[in-house]
Every structure is written in C-alpha cells, then in structure tokens.
Amino acid sequence: MTGPSQSSSSGAFAARLRRSYIIFTLSFVVLILVLGWQESRGLPSQWVGYAFLLSTVCLYAFIGIICRTSDAREYYVAGRAVPAFYNGMATAADWMSVASFMGIAGTLYMTGYNGLAFVMGWTGGYVLLALLLAPYLRKFGQYTIPDFMGARYGGNMARMAGVLCATLCSLIYLVAQVYGIGMITSRLTSMSFELGILIALGGMLVCSFLGGMRAVTWTQVGQYIIMLVAYLVPVVWLSVKHAQTPVPQVAATRMLPTIDLLNNEVLRDPGEIEVRALWAARADAMQARLDALPQSWATERAKMRTELHVLQAQRSSWVDIRILERELANYPENALAARDQWIKARNTYRARAAPPTAQGPPFPSADSEARALQQRNFLALAFCLMLGTAGMPHILMRSYTTRSVSGARRSVFWCLFFILLLYSLTPAMALFVKFEVYTQLVGTRFDELPIWANGWSRLDVQLLDVVDLNRDGVVQLAEIVLSNDMVVLALADVGGLPYVVSALVAVGALAAALSTADGLLLTVSNALSHDVWFRFWSPSMHAARRVLISKGLLLLVAFLTAWGASRVNASILALVSAAFSFAASSFFPALVMGIFWKRANKWGAISGMVVGLTVTALYMSLDSTFMRHTLLHLPLDAPSLLWFGIEPIAAGIFGAPAAFATIVVVSLLTPRPDPATNALVDFIRYPGAGMPPSTTESVSDEWADTSR
Amino acid sequence: MWRRNLIYIAVLLSAWLGINVGVVLLADCFESGAVAGRRAYWVAAYWAPVSYLALIGIYLWLMRTHRRQP
Numbered sequence: 001m002t003g004p005s006q007s008s009s010s011g012a013f014a015a016r017l018r019r020s021y022i023i024f025t026l027s028f029v030v031l032i033l034v035l036g037w038q039e040s041r042g043l044p045s046q047w048v049g050y051a052f053l054l055s056t057v058c059l060y061a062f063i064g065i066i067c068r069t070s071d072a073r074e075y076y077v078a079g080r081a082v083p084a085f086y087n088g089m090a091t092a093a094d095w096m097s098v099a100s101f102m103g104i105a106g107t108l109y110m111t112g113y114n115g116l117a118f119v120m121g122w123t124g125g126y127v128l129l130a131l132l133l134a135p136y137l138r139k140f141g142q143y144t145i146p147d148f149m150g151a152r153y154g155g156n157m158a159r160m161a162g163v164l165c166a167t168l169c170s171l172i173y174l175v176a177q178v179y180g181i182g183m184i185t186s187r188l189t190s191m192s193f194e195l196g197i198l199i200a201l202g203g204m205l206v207c208s209f210l211g212g213m214r215a216v217t218w219t220q221v222g223q224y225i226i227m228l229v230a231y232l233v234p235v236v237w238l239s240v241k242h243a244q245t246p247v248p249q250v251a252a253t254r255m256l257p258t259i260d261l262l263n264n265e266v267l268r269d270p271g272e273i274e275v276r277a278l279w280a281a282r283a284d285a286m287q288a289r290l291d292a293l294p295q296s297w298a299t300e301r302a303k304m305r306t307e308l309h310v311l312q313a314q315r316s317s318w319v320d321i322r323i324l325e326r327e328l329a330n331y332p333e334n335a336l337a338a339r340d341q342w343i344k345a346r347n348t349y350r351a352r353a354a355p356p357t358a359q360g361p362p363f364p365s366a367d368s369e370a371r372a373l374q375q376r377n378f379l380a381l382a383f384c385l386m387l388g389t390a391g392m393p394h395i396l397m398r399s400y401t402t403r404s405v406s407g408a409r410r411s412v413f414w415c416l417f418f419i420l421l422l423y424s425l426t427p428a429m430a431l432f433v434k435f436e437v438y439t440q441l442v443g444t445r446f447d448e449l450p451i452w453a454n455g456w457s458r459l460d461v462q463l464l465d466v467v468d469l470n471r472d473g474v475v476q477l478a479e480i481v482l483s484n485d486m487v488v489l490a491l492a493d494v495g496g497l498p499y500v501v502s503a504l505v506a507v508g509a510l511a512a513a514l515s516t517a518d519g520l521l522l523t524v525s526n527a528l529s530h531d532v533w534f535r536f537w538s539p540s541m542h543a544a545r546r547v548l549i550s551k552g553l554l555l556l557v558a559f560l561t562a563w564g565a566s567r568v569n570a571s572i573l574a575l576v577s578a579a580f581s582f583a584a585s586s587f588f589p590a591l592v593m594g595i596f597w598k599r600a601n602k603w604g605a606i607s608g609m610v611v612g613l614t615v616t617a618l619y620m621s622l623d624s625t626f627m628r629h630t631l632l633h634l635p636l637d638a639p640s641l642l643w644f645g646i647e648p649i650a651a652g653i654f655g656a657p658a659a660f661a662t663i664v665v666v667s668l669l670t671p672r673p674d675p676a677t678n679a680l681v682d683f684i685r686y687p688g689a690g691m692p693p694s695t696t697e698s699v700s701d702e703w704a705d706t707s708r
Numbered sequence: 709m710w711r712r713n714l715i716y717i718a719v720l721l722s723a724w725l726g727i728n729v730g731v732v733l734l735a736d737c738f739e740s741g742a743v744a745g746r747r748a749y750w751v752a753a754y755w756a757p758v759s760y761l762a763l764i765g766i767y768l769w770l771m772r773t774h775r776r777q778p
Contacts, residue, residue, distance in 0.1 A: 123757040424753075
C-alpha cells in the first residue's frame with residue numbers, strides 16, 4: 001500500500017512527467033513544421049535530413065545527461081519507480097525494433113495475409129508475458145533475468161546458463177538493430193554506412209552509458225512519441241489522399257478490393273506475362289545447371305571463358321566484356337559453392353516468375369497441399385514469435401522497473417496498447433505503397449521513372465531494382481524488386497509527399513532502432529557486469545564499482561556490435577527471427593517451469609536450455625550446405641530435410657517443446673529442490689507473501705541485496 | 709488464492725489458443741463471409757491483436773477483484 005505522502009509525491013511525479021512529454025511532443029511537431037516550411041522555401045533535402053538527425057540524437061543525449069546516475073538501483077532498474085503507463089510506453093519503444101518498424105509493413109506488402117503471422121506472433125506473446133511471467137519477476141524484484149535463474153535454480157551454473165542465453169539472444173538482435181541504424185542514417189544524410197553507425201552509436205551510448213536504465217526508460221518514452229508521429233503523419237496523409245478519411249484502417253478496408261482488382265489486371269497484361277516467362281526460362285536454365293552438377297561447374301566456366309575470348313577478339317563493347325569478366329571473377333570456387341549460388345539464383349528467378357501474392361485472400365494457392373503447408377507455417381511462425389516475445393530478456397527486464405506487481409501487469413497492458421497503435425497502421429501502409437506502385441510505377445516508361453525510384457536504385461539496388469528485362473521500354477511489375485525494408489522508408493516518396501515527411505519516417509525508424517539497441521545493450525552489459533563479474537567473480541564488490549564496470553562493458557559491447565554489423569550479410573528480419581527462436585527455446589521454458597512447477601530443478605533447467613538451443617540451432621542449419629554435405633554427406637540433389645515442411649525461420653517451435661520435455665524428464669530423474677527454493681517459489685507466487693526463509697547462501701544473498 | 713489464479717490463467721490461455729488456431733483454421737470461413745461477414749485479412753490484422761489486449765485487460769480486472777475480496 002502507498003501512504004498519503006507517497007501517493008501525493010507519485011502524483012506530482014506523474015504530473016511532472018505528463019507536462020514534460022507534452023512539451024516534448026509539441027516541440028517535435030514545431031520542429032517538423034519549421035523544417036517543412038524551410039523546405040518549401042528551398043532548403044536542400046540533405047540539410048533537412050541533417051537537421052532531423054542531429055536534433056533527435058542531441059535530444060536523446062540530453063536526456064541521458066540529465067538522467068545520469070551511479071546508483072546501482074537507478075542504473076539497473078530505474079529506481080523501480082516508473083509508473084505503469086510510462087513503463088508500458090518505454091517497453092513498447094524497447095519492443096519496436098527496426099524489424100518491427102520497417103519489416104512488418106514490408107512483409108505484408110510482399111506476402112499479404114501470410115505476413116500477418118508476424119503481427120499476431122509479436123502481439124500474442126504479450127498475453128503469455130502478462131499471465132505467466134511479468135508479475136512474478138516483479139515480485140522476485142532483482143536486477144537481471146539470470147538473477148532469477150541463479151536464485152530459483154540455485155548456484156552459479158544456472159546463472160551462467162542464463163547469462164549465455166541472454167547474451168546470445170540479445171547480441172543477435174543487437175547486430176540487426178545496429179545494421180538498421182547504419183542503413184537509415186546513410187539514407188537520411190547520404191553519409192557512408194559505417195560513419196552512420198558510428199554517429200548513431202554515439203547518441204545511443206551517451207544515453208545508456210551515463211544513465212543506465214533510468215536514462216534509457218525516459219529516452220524510450222520520447223522515442224515512442226517520435227515513432228508514433230512518424231507513422232501517423234504519412235499514413236493519415238495518404239489515407240486522406242486516397243480514401244478521403246483520416247482513419248487509415250477505414251481507408252485500407254476500402255482499398256483492399258481495389259488492390260486485388262489491380263493485381264488481377266496486372267496478371268492479365270501481355271507484357272507482364274512475357275516478363276514472367278523470361279524469368280521462368282532463366283530459372284529453368286539454372287535448374288538445368290544444378291541437375292548437371294558437378295560437371296556443369298566446369299563446363300559453364302569453360303563456356304564463359306570462350307565467350308570472353310570471342311568478345312575480346314571481336315572488339316565488342318567494353319561494358320559487355322567488363323560484365324563477363326566480373327561474372328567470371330565471382331564464379332563459384334567449386335561444385336559445392338556453385339550449388340549454393342545457383343540454388344539462390346534459381347529461387348530468385350522463380351520468385352520473380354511467380355504471380356504477385358494477392359493481398360487479401362488467406363494462403364493463396366491452387367494446390368490444397370501447398371495451402372495446408374502455408375497454414376502450418378503460419379501457425380508455427382506465430383507461436384514461435386509468441387514464445388520468443390515472452391522470452392526476450394530485454395522485455396522481461398522491464399518487469400523490474402515498475403513500482404509494484406500489479407504495476408507490472410498494467411505495464412504489459414499499456415505496452416501492448418501502444419504497440420497496437422503502431423501495428424494497426426502497418427496493413428494500411430502496405431496497401432498504400434502497393435496502390436502507388438501499381439498505379440504510379442507499373443506501366444510508366446523507363447525514361448520517365450519518378451525521381452525517387454532512381455534515387456533509391458542509386459543508393460542500393462538491393463533496396464529497389466527496376467530492370468527492363470523484355471526491352472519494351474515500359475515498367476512491368478515483374479521488373480520491379482522492392483526490398484522489405486524499403487516499404488516504410490519509401491512510403492512518403494512513393495506517395496508524393498514532401499521530403500520532410502520522408503526524413504520524419506527515417507527519424508522514426510532510427511528511434512525504433514536506437515530504443516531497442518539501448519535496451520539490448522543494457523541487457524548484455526548488465527548480465528556480464530552484475531551476474532558474471534559481481535555475482536561470480538567478486539561478490540564483495542561495491543555497488544558504485546559494479547555500475548562503473550557495467551558502463552565499461554557497455555562501451556565494449558557497443559563497439560563489438562558495430563564491428564559485427566558492418567560485416568553482417570543477412571536480412572534484418574532473418575537475424576531478428578533467429579533471436580526470437582533462441583529466446584523461445586531457452587528462457588521461456590526455464591522461467592515458466594521455475595514459477596509454475598516447484599519440482600523443476602537446476603539440472604532440469606540447464607539441460608532444458610541446452611537441448612532447446614541445440615535443437616533450434618540444428619534446425620536453423622538443417623538445409624545449409626555445411627550440414628547437408630559436410631556433416632551428413634548427402635548428395636547435392638537430396639530433398640529438403642525440413643520437418644513437416646516448417647521453414648527454419650520458426651525453428652523455435654521445435655526447440656521450445658524439446659526444452660520443456662527435457663526440464664520435466666531431467667528434473668524427475670534428479671533430486672528435488674531444497675526447502676529454501678520452495679519458499680522462494682511461494683514468495684514469488686503470492687502477492688502478499690513476505691521474504692522467504694534464507695537458508696541457502698545464494699538466496700539469502702539475493703534478499704539481502706533486495707533490502708538495500 | 710494460487711489455485712484461483714491458475715484457473716484464471718488456464719481459462720484465458722485457452723481463449724488465447726482458440727483465437728490463434730481459430731484465425732488460421734477458420735480463415736476460409738472468414739474470407740467467404742460465412743462467419744460474421746468479415747474478411748480473413750482484417751480478422752488476423754486487427755481483431756486477433758485487439759482480443760489479446762482484451763484478454764490482458766480481463767486478467768487485470770480479475771486480479772484486482774480477487775485482491776479486494778476478503
């Protein structure tokens with residue numbers, strides 16, 4: 001219960017917060033209006049980008065400076081004083097990664113109904129979080145998730161297993177965020193990818209380095225506001241433009257049948273049919289090469305060399321010779337590498353030859369078997385993401401920052417509410433971009449392409465590639481490749497909105513990447529400093545020194561991640577999905593069993609996490625060349641190894657049940673947990689329960705720390 | 709007290725499971741308008757996530773009512 005003086009002080013605090021964030025929102029809106037006005041008066045778009053980037057990064061740094069702290073409780077858990085409403089908003093920002101902000105609309109654009117597995121998966125997990133984990137972690141009331149593992153399962157081994165899992169899930173996710181930051185800053189200011197990463201990292205570090213969780217929480221609330229404005233402005237604008245209503249969801253409902261009609265019209269266009277046939281021919285040629293492996297590897301290379309000699313002898317065009325020379329330089333080193341490269345090429349050509357996915361109908365396929373497979377994959381991905389959501393350590397950590405157990409529950413409610421505010425706009429975004437592409441780009445002559453199309457192609461052909469395959473001078477849908485990540489970033493450009501709106505969207509995406517990266521950085525550095533350094537190596541360390549070490553580790557992890565991101569060669573969505581699969585198969589089973597099954601013990605939890613992670617990692621690599629050829633010695637043309645046809649993106653759906661089963665079996669085969677552990681579980685389960693009897697060193701240490 | 713909490717959780721998780729599986733298995737019925745005349749796309753995009761929020765809201769309400777009881 002809060003006393004009268006405490007509740008009046010918390011009321012004053014809430015009023016101060018409300019006032020601060022209203023001023024923050026108004027200032028941001030004024031900034032947009034001023035930059036928009038300046039743009040209309042001739043300010044170059046690059047300057048608009050710089051102004052947006054600098055002002056927001058400086059703002060984050062400013063919050064970091066005013067929230068700086070060396071107090072362990074403030075640094076690790078924001079003093080456990082964040083009201084549920086603001087904690088929900090900060091968690092929503094923590095959650096809205098660059099994959100959520102940019103990837104969902106892009107996936108919906110590409111895959112229609114099937115992409116909704118991401119929307120359902122990333123929202124349905126919050127039910128698990130609210131019902132099964134958040135209130136109990138808050139009742140436990142420590143600093144990190146490995147803390148819970150150490151106390152509940154006893155000893156450093158369980159804690160270290162927790163540290164390893166937290167670091168693995170968070171680092172993979174962090175690399176994806178930092179990669180996204182580099183992409184956005186280079187788009188916003190035209191600077192190099194690596195420089196963009198360094199500048200954004202600077203802003204992020206000033207915030208988390210100086211103020212830890214306290215600074216990160218209040219920055220994330222501001223970042224959520226920026227994300228919401230960045231989503232709302234272009235979507236509402238386009239909604240009014242296309243459907244004369246400011247409610248994007250209503251506009252999208254009206255436009256869905258039109259888009260499916262346009263889709264059908266495009267499919268009947270002779271030019272479109274011709275281009276798709278050309279892609280199909282290329283896919284067949286690639287398949288013929290694959291069928292003739294390993295001989296085709298040598299014959300194709302010899303053919304290309306002969307062709308090059310002929311071109312050189314005929315003194316053909318310099319461009320043609322250079323293209324062939326480059327192809328030869330990139331020619332696969334051996335038959336194995338050729339298999340990988342040619343399978344990729346064949347799949348790309350097949351995808352481009354296939355008719356575009358209709359936006360509305362679920363599981364579109366003429367074949368009932370393929371339809372059933374799509375249904376299975378939809379369910380598997382949605383459940384995998386749900387379990388992963390409930391097991392992501394940077395989201396679980398936010399349960400510690402609320403004032404009370406009920407506050408932790410309310411915080412999850414507000415978090416999902418704020419996430420839904422943004423997610424409910426993504427289907428509309430996907431539909432608006434699709435409508436613009438179908439009506440503005442398809443059918444245009446190549447020499448009359450819009451400026452934005454040329455601009456994005458020049459920046460990176462992987463983002464947008466338009467190629468005249470049938471050389472008729474007219475753009476067909478099958479001649480356009482639009483990257484998933486492009487859909488949101490290009491929304492304003494495609495819709496013909498001013499550059500200031502484009503920059504606003506990029507700043508929103510940057511806020512999404514930075515907010516998640518901040519949370520992940522803290523998760524990793526706190527796990528290393530608190531659980532490894534303090535709990536394991538130096539338990540007598542002073543709190544201030546612990547914070548100092550955490551800050552040092554934070555710097556180290558940030559730079560290592562930046563280095564990793566500059567070398568990564570995977571899509572953001574693939575990295576993020578891997579992180580969710582690992583979280584689903586490691587933390588989620590161990591935490592849930594720790595709370596709901598008293599018989600679960602250390603050996604069960606550790607072996608469950610190991611088995612869960614191993615099954616997930618193995619399934620992810622099941623179709624890779626290394627696994628198939630080097631380990632399993634399968635022939636090159638052996639069929640796919642996937643179980644029930646489930647794609648590796650949902651690998652956690654196999655890892656999680658394996659982990660649950662292992663925890664049960666191993667726990668039953670090994671000794672029961674001691675009475676102190678049972679008392680701890682009772683304490684966590686009952687809201688009014690007092691401290692448990694501290695009979696083990698580990699547990700007593702935890703509670704002593706809580707009371708400080 | 710713990711038992712009642714478990715019952716709440718079991719009921720709400722069953723509803724959650726029913727929503728997830730139902731959205732996928734009944735997609736054709738939604739699409740044809742046989743169920744509530746809605747399109748499958750909108751059910752999965754808007755109604756499923758909103759129902760998750762409602763489930764959490766119901767749990768909050770149940771726990772608050774539960775705490776007030778003597």
